[in-house]
Amino acid sequence: MALLEIDELKVGFHTEAGLLRAVDGVSFSLEKGRTLGLVGESGCGKSVTASSILRLVPVPPGEILGGAIRFNGVDILRLPAKDLPSIRGKDVAMIFQDPMTSLNPVYTIEKQLGEVLKLRFGLDRNAARARAIGILAKVGIADPESRLTNYPHELSGGMKQRVMIAMALACEPHLLIADEPTTALDVTVQAQILNLIRALQKDTGAAVLFITHDMGVVAEMCDDVAVMYAGRIVERGDVHAIFKRSQHPYTKGLLKSLPQKGAVKKAALPTIEGVVPSLLNPPAHCRFADRCWKRKRLSDAEQKRCFSEDPKLRVHDAGLVACHFPVTAGEQP
């Protein structure tokens, strides 16, 4: 049994314009000790998927429309609300792009970190303090003892991010969900934080769900990758397969549109024309069809299939792909 199993998850939001299907049938599983990268353009449903795992989607306007999220075999979506604290911040910890999502501005670092340690391990004040100092040092905070008395606003962005990671670390979670944890940081600080997450994983054997739109970070951090597009996973595979032999035209197009090292300066970059379909009323056929470069090269009969039949995520070669006509070796956008 995998540590985390998400099965046909569907999450919607009731908006003035109607029901917005933010996540529309997402399935994946994550094993202990592995890192899965969840990538895709803004609005494709990455964060809603992640926050569903902790039942952090606000209801209303949000609504879980279907599916299951099994953590150690228990369906989190069917857990009574009173049992949620037994999961949050204990077995599962989450870090965010904005550290103030997890830090409370009116408490000192000692109070917040201490609270976590008291709840999780039943430590008394002195033991919690000693442990907190150790954890802060571990996440690379200089002079941790004096930092304990600081309030979050007295710390730089990088330091707040470290404190948030320290709080996640402190619970020794089995699953760490990291939602764009380094997007707001400078690259040199990002490199430190990424190292930290890796070290945590090595020490504890935790599974990590890593959400980012930065393909460089994915390549560096992840064992497996799931690519999302318009509320769905369109491709899943191990990181080498995704980067070297991507099978979905969207994944291939995304990777090709990055400036390549050593390419001709100012040469036109491949682009993906058009826009993502509306999630208020998504098409019943392939959601990428109107933008798809591969489709344009197909026969009329084949194209008809792209515009009539919904491609299901299925096993193909080394991974899973949701496309009727997966990209073949050597084929380029």
Place this chain on the structure above:
Amino acid sequence: MSNTSKTPLLRVEGLKKYYPVRGGVFAAKVGDVRAVDDVSFTVAPGETLGLVGESGCGKSTLGRTIMRLEEPTAGHVYFEGNDIATANKSALFQLRREIQAVFQDPYSSLNPRMTIGEIVREPLVVHKVGSKAEQIEAVRALLETVGLTGEMLDRYPHEFSGGQRQRIGVARALALGPKLVIADEPVSALDVSVRSQILNLMVRLQRERNLAYIFISHDLSVVEHISDSIAIMYLGRIVEIGPAAEVFAKPAHPYTRVLMAAIPVADPDQRRTTEPLKGEPPSPVAPPPGCPFHPRCAYAIDACRAAVPPLEPVKAGAPNLELGREHLAACIRKHEI
């Protein structure tokens, strides 16, 4: 490499922008934030200077001070020989036609209560260029140039995607036919697939109109793609500058090296192996004495703490090329490392 005999379009000399730090009961000045500290470089017509550095290093302030949206504390900004830094009001008004800006956030940089037509036309109105009918015709043409259509004239910014809004920002910047566009993180807020569209647009416009760009970004792969020359900033100062190909191939300043090494490559076979740089950039309020990078530098020696190293040629005995063509680094150990 590009033509070395070109005279520069823009020549920045010893530019400084300090902000006072106030403290105490009487809010007396207790120090300075040295946001931009003694910066010099040139930009040739039709070329791109990439300006790279981490947050707070002064990139944006430098861009704003060049346009004199901030009053410089010291130094000169010569645009085709005229000093923007000391120009009077009417001269400045004329100079502003030649230098335009594009900003990072396409959501907040466009006035939500103005239509697209009004937004793009505004600079023409302010500078009284042509009749109203001519202005509207010009706006239509501009929108088409950036890949939008004339029908969008009467619509409002919220009806457009991030990429479309950035195109609108570019159209507005082009309205007065500038020779230099200062683009501050113009693609950082955009998704990857949209980013490449805007980069392609900027390259095309540069070719068609012989535009020069100062392209401010923290994303080195984007900068490498679009820049002819590149300047690396750290704590208000340029620590390395030169032709982009040379700086990328042989970075000379230790900071440039760690910056390049810290960037994750979109290839799982090229995972970073080096230890990341320790610590965070020091505060520009109390910059360390000597080389601003020495507290974090693996190569620092006593001499590095004594004086700010000057920007000097990386190649010993290099020909004295025009400033901006030469590869310079501000590190006293650049020849040893």
